[in-house]
Amino acid sequence: MWSQFLFILFIAVLHQNVLGTTLIGCHHCPSLKVYHYIVTNETIPNNFLEQCSYRMSQRSCSIEVIIDFDTKITTINVTSSTEYMETSINTIINIKDELKHIRHISFWCSNPKGGCNDVYYLENVFKSISIKDSSKELESLLIPTNQTIFNNNSCVTFSNQTTSIECSTEWLEDSKACFISSMTNVELSSKICANYSSMNNYYLTQAMTFFINNYSISQTNHRSLLCAVNECNSMENLERIDQLINVDFDASKFFNSTTTTTTTTIVSSTVPTGSSSTLWLNKSINYCNLFLFLLMSFIYIVMLS
Numbered sequence: 167m168w169s170q171f172l173f174i175l176f177i178a179v180l181h182q183n184v185l186g187t188t189l190i191g192c193h194h195c196p197s198l199k200v201y202h203y204i205v206t207n208e209t210i211p212n213n214f215l216e217q218c219s220y221r222m223s224q225r226s227c228s229i230e231v232i233i234d235f236d237t238k239i240t241t242i243n244v245t246s247s248t249e250y251m252e253t254s255i256n257t258i259i260n261i262k263d264e265l266k267h268i269r270h271i272s273f274w275c276s277n278p279k280g281g282c283n284d285v286y287y288l289e290n291v292f293k294s295i296s297i298k299d300s301s302k303e304l305e306s307l308l309i310p311t312n313q314t315i316f317n318n319n320s321c322v323t324f325s326n327q328t329t330s331i332e333c334s335t336e337w338l339e340d341s342k343a344c345f346i347s348s349m350t351n352v353e354l355s356s357k358i359c360a361n362y363s364s365m366n367n368y369y370l371t372q373a374m375t376f377f378i379n380n381y382s383i384s385q386t387n388h389r390s391l392l393c394a395v396n397e398c399n400s401m402e403n404l405e406r407i408d409q410l411i412n413v414d415f416d417a418s419k420f421f422n423s424t425t426t427t428t429t430t431t432i433v434s435s436t437v438p439t440g441s442s443s444t445l446w447l448n449k450s451i452n453y454c455n456l457f458l459f460l461l462m463s464f465i466y467i468v469m470l471s
């Protein structure tokens with residue numbers, strides 16, 4: 167009886183901790199929340215979890231905020247996943263669909279306390295991210311002119327991508343645009359593809375992802391441009407995207423604002439090390455579970471012998 171009970175407990179603890187699959191609860195909204203204004207860190211609606219439920223047995227929680235600057239509509243998508251997603255903040259700045267200006271700010275979290283996709287977490291994300299966007303200066307590249315003639319020397323061609331992603335630098339008979347994209351990974355090495363495109367849904371995109379690991383912040387950057395002017399897919403224009411769109415993540419603001427509910431001593435540091443109380447909390451919960459697990463294993467072994 168005793169040993170059966172302990173065995174079940176043992177398996178449960180083992181499953182949750184040693185196999186690294188901590189199950190948490192997350193808020194989940196069945197439909198998107200729509201607000202008729204541009205949400206900023208001063209105007210985050212505090213009622214977006216109304217009519218939402220709480221889902222157990224998830225591995226990651228998320229909130230995605232989509233801001234349409236032309237219609238001044240903000241959409242909030244509160245969801246969760248049974249797959250583990252690294253704690254991260256993602257921003258996407260877009261000019262697309264005939265010069266529409268759309269911005270996405272989203273995050274994934276898996277705080278063991280659960281329910282991290284709430285208004286407090288969203289406020290922290292908004293406080294710690296700052297975006298300077300002058301990408302309008304590049305709009306002329308997205309507008310076809312009557313001089314746009316795509317022949318076999320209209321676009322720059324270049325590729326240093328490996329085979330994992332296709333980048334054919336051949337001239338296409340039905341070319342309507344020049345394309346360039348760069349992917350910069352967490353090791354800060356970048357891959358570039360510049361070629362012809364037969365698409366004419368001209369756009370400009372800059373996406374940044376900040377991964378918030380236990381003791382460090384790493385980031386990836388993805389830029390792409392599908393443009394309508396001769397030789398617009400140059401390295402210079404790719405660089406201009408970086409210069410005109412600036413997204414910064416201030417880890418200290420992110421962590422400091424998460425300390426409101428706990429009173430942990432914080433080692434102050436400009437470097438985003440593991441000085442946060444959220445991470446400290448994560449760790450202490452993990453240690454607590456590990457202790458529980460070791461205790462259970464010990465009792466179990468004693469019972470068996």
Ligand SMILES: *[C@@H]1O[C@H](CO)[C@@H](O)[C@H](O)[C@H]1NC(C)=O
Pocket residue numbers: 198228230243244245
């Ligand atoms: C909400 O976000 C999730 C996760 O990114 C996504 O799978 C889902 O399609 C989104 N829902 C809508 C309605 O956009």
Ligand SMILES: *[C@@H]1O[C@H](CO)[C@@H](O)[C@H](O)[C@H]1NC(C)=O
Pocket residue numbers: 312313
């Ligand atoms: C291109 O369009 C402009 C006006 O938009 C016009 O003045 C010019 O003559 C046109 N050029 C050609 C080559 O059609």
Ligand SMILES: *[C@@H]1O[C@H](CO)[C@@H](O)[C@H](O)[C@H]1NC(C)=O
Pocket residue numbers: 317318319
């Ligand atoms: C480009 O097109 C011209 C004619 O339109 C042709 O003479 C030339 O050989 C082509 N160049 C390449 C590199 O395909």
Ligand SMILES: *[C@@H]1O[C@H](CO)[C@@H](O)[C@H](O)[C@H]1NC(C)=O
Pocket residue numbers: 326355356357358
């Ligand atoms: C690809 O080319 C860009 C621009 O020349 C360079 O910065 C980058 O390091 C190159 N990447 C690889 C993997 O060769």
